[in-house]
Amino acid sequence: MKFEWITDWDTIWSKDFLNRWHRWMDSSDKTHIFFNPDFCKVWVDTYKDIRTIKPLFCIATDKNNNIIFLPLVIWEKDWKSAFEKVIIPIGYSDYDYNSPLIIGKDINFDLFWKQLIDSIFTEFKNKFDTLEFTGVQEKYISHNKDWIIDDICPIIELQSFNSYNSLLKSLKSKERGDINRQTRRLKEFDNYEFKVYDKTEVEDAIKMLPKILHHHSLRWPNAYKAPNYHYNLLHNLLPLGFVHLSEIRIDNEAISWNLSFQYKNIYYFYMPTYNEKYKKYSPGKINMFLALEDTISKGFSKFDMLKGAENYKNKLPIHENKVYKLILYNDSLLSKLKRQLLNVKSKIK
Numbered sequence: 001m002k003f004e005w006i007t008d009w010d011t012i013w014s015k016d017f018l019n020r021w022h023r024w025m026d027s028s029d030k031t032h033i034f035f036n037p038d039f040c041k042v043w044v045d046t047y048k049d050i051r052t053i054k055p056l057f058c059i060a061t062d063k064n065n066n067i068i069f070l071p072l073v074i075w076e077k078d079w080k081s082a083f084e085k086v087i088i089p090i091g092y093s094d095y096d097y098n099s100p101l102i103i104g105k106d107i108n109f110d111l112f113w114k115q116l117i118d119s120i121f122t123e124f125k126n127k128f129d130t131l132e133f134t135g136v137q138e139k140y141i142s143h144n145k146d147w148i149i150d151d152i153c154p155i156i157e158l159q160s161f162n163s164y165n166s167l168l169k170s171l172k173s174k175e176r177g178d179i180n181r182q183t184r185r186l187k188e189f190d191n192y193e194f195k196v197y198d199k200t201e202v203e204d205a206i207k208m209l210p211k212i213l214h215h216h217s218l219r220w221p222n223a224y225k226a227p228n229y230h231y232n233l234l235h236n237l238l239p240l241g242f243v244h245l246s247e248i249r250i251d252n253e254a255i256s257w258n259l260s261f262q263y264k265n266i267y268y269f270y271m272p273t274y275n276e277k278y279k280k281y282s283p284g285k286i287n288m289f290l291a292l293e294d295t296i297s298k299g300f301s302k303f304d305m306l307k308g309a310e311n312y313k314n315k316l317p318i319h320e321n322k323v324y325k326l327i328l329y330n331d332s333l334l335s336k337l338k339r340q341l342l343n344v345k346s347k348i349k
Contacts, residue, residue: 024101032097032263099140100136117131129338148326156317186286189250209231211257257272291303
């Protein structure tokens with residue numbers, strides 16, 4: 001395989017390369033929203049102000065002219081982390097998928113990963129301490145035994161259902177009854193409303209964002225939220241139609257929100273939350289089912305529930321979608337010393 005490496009942001013954000021990148025996204029049937037260039041720029045613009053990240057974008061071309069695109073960055077940590085340098089995929093833990101973008105077919109992934117790793121260790125050996133490939137879907141990994149399961153992203157294959165009612169019928173009767181009952185209870189409130197923000201309502205969506213993040217943090221207090229990341233998502237991607245933001249309102253108060261993504265006929269269920277005060281009405285669940293109803297009516301192919309095997313997902317007609325990670329270490333003396341320092345620090349804590 002032939003490897004091309006791009007290591008400066010000016011080239012990456014140039015008109016010529018962005019056009020190339022968009023063409024790959026448009027022509028590939030093996031892609032996901034997270035490596036869309038507009039999506040990636042949101043992440044880079046967020047993190048460039050709080051971390052030192054340098055691009056290491058890989059473009060691999062095989063003998064059949066198939067292209068494998070994997071945008072990586074070198075994250076240079078500070079003294080608190082022993083100045084460790086880590087190669088990670090763009091988006092890293094903020095992205096549920098970091099699978100490479102494939103343009104072509106019949107890719108030899110064993111060959112790709114082996115030669116990619118060899119190329120990194122040969123050309124960039126002095127520029128990193130740790131190499132992490134995360135969020136790679138099972139169909140894209142090699143047979144290297146060091147790949148381990150990173151997480152599970154359950155998926156609903158919407159094409160299996162010819163209507164929303166057919167999806168409801170696939171549920172257990174108790175679950176189906178609860179959805180209908182809670183929907184009726186919510187609609188009994190005065191001024192019940194289900195609102196979806198459209199492309200022109202960016203300012204209104206941003207005004208609602210602090211409330212969304214507040215209630216999300218109450219439910220998941222340990223979930224890291226990079227400063228301005230969700231603001232940038234709404235500001236840059238809602239006008240493009242990549243972001244879906246909906247809310248349930250009762251008595252003129254928003255009580256449940258669903259911040260998700262949509263791209264190439266796939267819906268990505270990303271960040272649902274609700275006001276705990278109204279928990280007994282299951283507003284989060286109802287908001288999710290309203291999204292399911294909407295995506296089925298619009299002919300979406302998949303409802304991707306992204307990372308996490310929460311119990312509520314198991315009540316739905318899902319299939320498992322495993323993502324994997326592979327972590328490798330530089331064997332240089334300096335890199336070993338950094339790891340020893342970090343190990344000692346972790347034990348002291």
